[in-house]
Structure formats: structure tokens, C-alpha cells
Amino acid sequence: MINLNNKSILITGGTGSFGVHFIKNILLKFKKIKKIIIFSRDEFKQFELSKVFSEEKFPCMRFFIGDVRDKNRLELALKDVNYVIHAAALKHVPIAEYNPFEAIKTNIIGSQNLIEACLSSGVKKVIALSTDKAAAPLNLYGATKLCSEKLFIAANNIKGKNNITFSVVRYGNVLGSRGSVIPEFFKQRENGILNITDKDMTRFSINLDDCVDIVMYALTNSIGGEIFVPKIPSFKIVDLANVIAPKSKIRFIGIRPGEKIYEELITSSESMNTLESKNFYMILPALDKRFLPYINTKKWKKNSKVFSYNSSNCKILNKEQIKILLKKNNFF
DSSP states (O other), X not given: OOOOBTOEEEEETTTSXXXXXXXXXXXXXXXXXXXXXXXXXXXXXXXXXXXXXXXXXXXXXXXXXXXXTXXXXXXXXXXXXXXXXXXXXXXXXXXXXXXXXXXXXXXXXXXXXXXXXXXXXXXXXEEEEXXXXXXXXXXXXXXXXXXHHHHHHHGGGSOTTOOOEEXXXXXXXXXXXXXXXXXXXXHHGGGTEEEESOTXXXXXXXXXXXXXXXXXXXXXXXXXXXXXXXXXXXXXXXXXXXXHOTTSEEEXXXXXXXXXXXXXXXXXXXXXXXXXXXXEEEEOSOOSGGGHHHHTSSSOEEOSSOOOEETTSSOEEOHHXXXXXXXXXXXX
């Protein structure tokens, strides 16, 4: 694992679910981190987080109010930073559909600003967080994240003599994160009716510990240009509803604009440049000599068949396994 002691790390969107969990994990594992910089635009969330991770108790903590739309502010925050985790984004699908210009400004132009700011600083590695919705996007949010992925991967081609790499981590909805289906079902069961868009809908299952693990793996092993995808199980939304509220009625309300029946993490087209290990897939921009360290090892293998990796064709948890998953993640 990469050693973050005596290093400085900046997290855009650091007050979000991932950022908070990532901070907790690295503070436990690395006692001599030089700086952890939380870069986000919500002053109230920063104020609340600063009470949990105060600079008095954690001298490495820094809180920067800023927006990824503001490149000058990014450049200031990135001084003497070694590693960057890019988690800032507008993520709500219907809101992005209604406010497309705002989603583009944050998710696309914000990504470009971060890339340019990192290229003009001494940053060594950048890991950008992405989503299943970037694979064959059906909605604007997914399209902006696909564009963001392309920007980060292509940044490796324009870095010149800079000793910096850009890579991406792509995963599905996080269990219990803000706006996710699990806390919504717990709220709805109080009324005795759970709203589900489609009876066949499936979703991947990943918790925050898994998210942190794959980001740390990418920080440790990336050489630039990879999209890392974890191997994770999925569940049927109907089964999840029955586990959370077995006595409630289910009301099917129809699929929303921009919503998919299943989540897709690797498309069939992407699979032709995808390597596989025990716990991960890795999508490469091309199978060229830059990636020989992966291609020539027994740990990673090239699939001989074209495939799609989605939440309907992976390991699907049954109701008992879903119940165990929810208990393990403290929902029951």
C-alpha cells in the first residue's frame, strides 16, 4: 500500500460521504500525514466536519472553501500537494437533467480546471471518482461523468515532462449514501408503502470501505490512464424492499427519465481493452506498451470474449444475503 506519511493529499468534494470515510481511514492508518486538505464549496458542511476533525486534534487537517469551477482557487489549494482525490460532482440525475449547464460547469469544466491546476503544480497522482452511469450514459449526469473520465485519461497524453499520472475509479451507488435507495426505503416504510420504479430493477452493492479500498489500490498501483472497476455483487430492488419492509406494500411507479433497469460498469466495447484480476477489472485506453507492467504479469489477464459487466449478470444477492449485508453495514 502507498505510504501517505509525510505527504499532502487534497480531496475535492471532501465533505461528501466518500470524503468523510476516506479521511477516517487514512487518519487511522497513517499517523504522520503532512496535510489533508478538504476542498469544497459548502461552508456549513465544512464547519460540521471541522468539529469532528478539528485542527487541534488533527494538526494535518486543512479546510478550503472553494469550487472546482474556480481554477485560481484550485491552484492555490494545490500548492505542495502530492496526491489528489477528485470526488466533487453534481450527482443527482433529475437535478442534472433540469439544470444541464450547471452539471456541465461542475462535472466537465471543473474536471478540466483540476487537471490544468494539477499540471501546473507538483502533484504526483490524481484519482478521479466516476460512476456506473458513465458507461453507455442514458442521462446527462452520466454523459458529464463519461466526458470527465475522458479528460482525466487523456491528461496523461499532455503532461509532458511532469511527473504526474491521472487515473479513474468507477463504481456504482454506495450503500446508505445521501440520496440512495436504502435510507429512502426506511423512510417510506413508516407509511406502509414503498415506491419502486420497475420490478426488474437491479443495483450494484458497494459500501464505503470498499470504495476507500479501491481508491487506495489505485493510488498505490496506477501508472496513469487506467479506469479501475471493482468486482462487486448486486441485488434486486424488489428483494431489498421486502427485506427492509416485509409488511409494507410495494407500488410500482414507472421508470424515471434517464434511469436504467440495471447498472453497467463495463460496456461490451470497453471489454475489448479490459484486463481482469481476482478483485478488479481495469479498462485501458489501449493495450499498448505503456501497460506492459500489467499485461506481462500473471495477476492480470485479458478476457478472450467480449462481455458486458452489469448488475443483472454478476453475482446477485438473495434476500438472506441482503439482510446480512444490511446488518454488517449497521442498517439494522
